[in-house]
Amino acid sequence: MKHITCIEDLRQLHKRRVPKAFFDYADRGSYTEDTLRANSEDLQQIKFRQRILVDVSKRDLSTTILGEPAAMPLILAPVGLLGMQHGDGEIHACRAAQAAGIPFTQSTMSICSIEDIAAAVDKPFWFQLYVMKDRGFIKALIERAIAAKCSALVLTVDLQVIGQRHQDIKNGMTVPPEWSLAKLIDFATKPAWVSGVLRGKRRTFGNLAGHLKVSEDITALSTWINSQFDTSLNWKDIDWIRSIWPGKLILKGILDVEDAEIAAKTGAQAIVVSNHGGRQLDGAPSSIEVLPEIVDTVGSQMEIMFDGGIRTGMDVVRALALGAKSCMIGRAYAYGLGAAGEAGVAKAIDILAKEMLTTMGLCGVNTIAEINDNVLAV
Numbered sequence: 001m002k003h004i005t006c007i008e009d010l011r012q013l014h015k016r017r018v019p020k021a022f023f024d025y026a027d028r029g030s031y032t033e034d035t036l037r038a039n040s041e042d043l044q045q046i047k048f049r050q051r052i053l054v055d056v057s058k059r060d061l062s063t064t065i066l067g068e069p070a071a072m073p074l075i076l077a078p079v080g081l082l083g084m085q086h087g088d089g090e091i092h093a094c095r096a097a098q099a100a101g102i103p104f105t106q107s108t109m110s111i112c113s114i115e116d117i118a119a120a121v122d123k124p125f126w127f128q129l130y131v132m133k134d135r136g137f138i139k140a141l142i143e144r145a146i147a148a149k150c151s152a153l154v155l156t157v158d159l160q161v162i163g164q165r166h167q168d169i170k171n172g173m174t175v176p177p178e179w180s181l182a183k184l185i186d187f188a189t190k191p192a193w194v195s196g197v198l199r200g201k202r203r204t205f206g207n208l209a210g211h212l213k214v215s216e217d218i219t220a221l222s223t224w225i226n227s228q229f230d231t232s233l234n235w236k237d238i239d240w241i242r243s244i245w246p247g248k249l250i251l252k253g254i255l256d257v258e259d260a261e262i263a264a265k266t267g268a269q270a271i272v273v274s275n276h277g278g279r280q281l282d283g284a285p286s287s288i289e290v291l292p293e294i295v296d297t298v299g300s301q302m303e304i305m306f307d308g309g310i311r312t313g314m315d316v317v318r319a320l321a322l323g324a325k326s327c328m329i330g331r332a333y334a335y336g337l338g339a340a341g342e343a344g345v346a347k348a349i350d351i352l353a354k355e356m357l358t359t360m361g362l363c364g365v366n367t368i369a370e371i372n373d374n375v376l377a378v
């Protein structure tokens with residue numbers, strides 16, 4: 001991996017090593033992908049102020065996330081189907097995060113179950129919840145996260161209905177997968193991936209096993225989600241979730257100031273300013289465009305996390321400069337996982353950490369607390 005120098009290198013390796021349907025599932029976005037593109041493009045528009053002759057010999061990325069020490073202001077975002085990018089992918093990603101001293105968030109739509117991960121790692125991880133119509137099942141799922149000692153619940157609030165990802169339909173991303181000659185050839189030319197996935201603990205959604213008829217529904221993933229997820233979910237349900245989950249609660253997927261104000265009244269400890277990585281409402285603003293307004297309005301009441309479009313350490317510093325306390329990364333580490341399993345995720349985190357340290361040095365700051373709009377050129 002010594003010639004891997006940036007996240008784009010990991011993306012290229014992921015593309016070569018993993019079947020097209022799974023790479024595209026990770027890489028692509030909804031409809032025209034305008035919002036997907038805007039996330040990264042708007043970050044790149046933000047210019048730094050170069051500052052010189054400041055003693056930057058003691059640069060340090062350490063910070064706190066929801067009161068807990070963290071080695072850097074990064075969190076691995078919930079990403080569905082990681083176990084299809086690499087056998088036991090959720091376990092590998094969680095181990096890499098814990099070794100790097102940052103939180104890992106397990107998606108409801110994981111291949112490994114909550115219990116699989118808990119048995120394989122030493123420290124607590126975060127659990128992301130999607131609310132389905134079967135509330136008894138959701139209550140049991142939250143109770144499983146409590147039993148596994150998950151240290152935060154991330155309630156995703158921007159996927160009551162799923163934004164269509166054209167490429168997933170073209171690729172036959174169904175449960176179980178739709179086969180074609182091209183797909184068989186694609187799989188046959190990726191033997192390392194196939195044997196890794198076959199050695200993995202599971203081949204379908206581990207958290208849902210035994211509860212929902214995943215394998216019997218031969219439908220597009222999106223049709224299946226639309227049939228299972230609860231479109232009636234609303235603000236009142238947060239009280240219901242809080243009556244089951246006693247720990248830290250994070251609402252993920254807020255883009256609107258009015259929603260952020262309501263969120264601040266729910267007692268949630270944090271929100272993630274996010275458009276789901278451009279996979280949901282196409283035509284929504286980029287996450288970075290709305291971040292400053294949300295920070296100004298509710299930043300003193302709750303912790304503001306950010307995600308969407310982060311591909312470099314420079315992007316992390318940009319989001320922190322505009323008021324985020326920490327950043328979630330999705331694709332940046334999913335590419336690492338597809339490229340090289342746990343080592344690839346570790347590499348992705350390391351690349352971002354080194355880029356952050358260099359950016360801080362060239363902007364003349366030593367600590368995360370010092371990063372504010374002073375590091376930006378107006």
Ligand SMILES: Cc1cc2nc3c(=O)[nH]c(=O)nc-3n(C[C@H](O)[C@H](O)[C@H](O)COP(=O)(O)O)c2cc1C
Nearest residue numbers: 026077078079080107156276277308309329330331
């Ligand atoms: C392949 C993939 C699967 C995702 N699955 C979930 C999920 O299960 N739950 C969730 O809350 N967000 C999910 N997300 C959204 C991420 O948590 C995050 O918001 C997004 O990836 C951030 O954008 P970025 O990929 O540009 O970093 C997914 C994102 C990707 C790329």
Ligand SMILES: CCCCC(=O)C(=O)O
Nearest residue numbers: 080109159221225276279
């Ligand atoms: C498996 C579908 C839900 C996962 C998800 O949130 C995403 O693909 O963006």
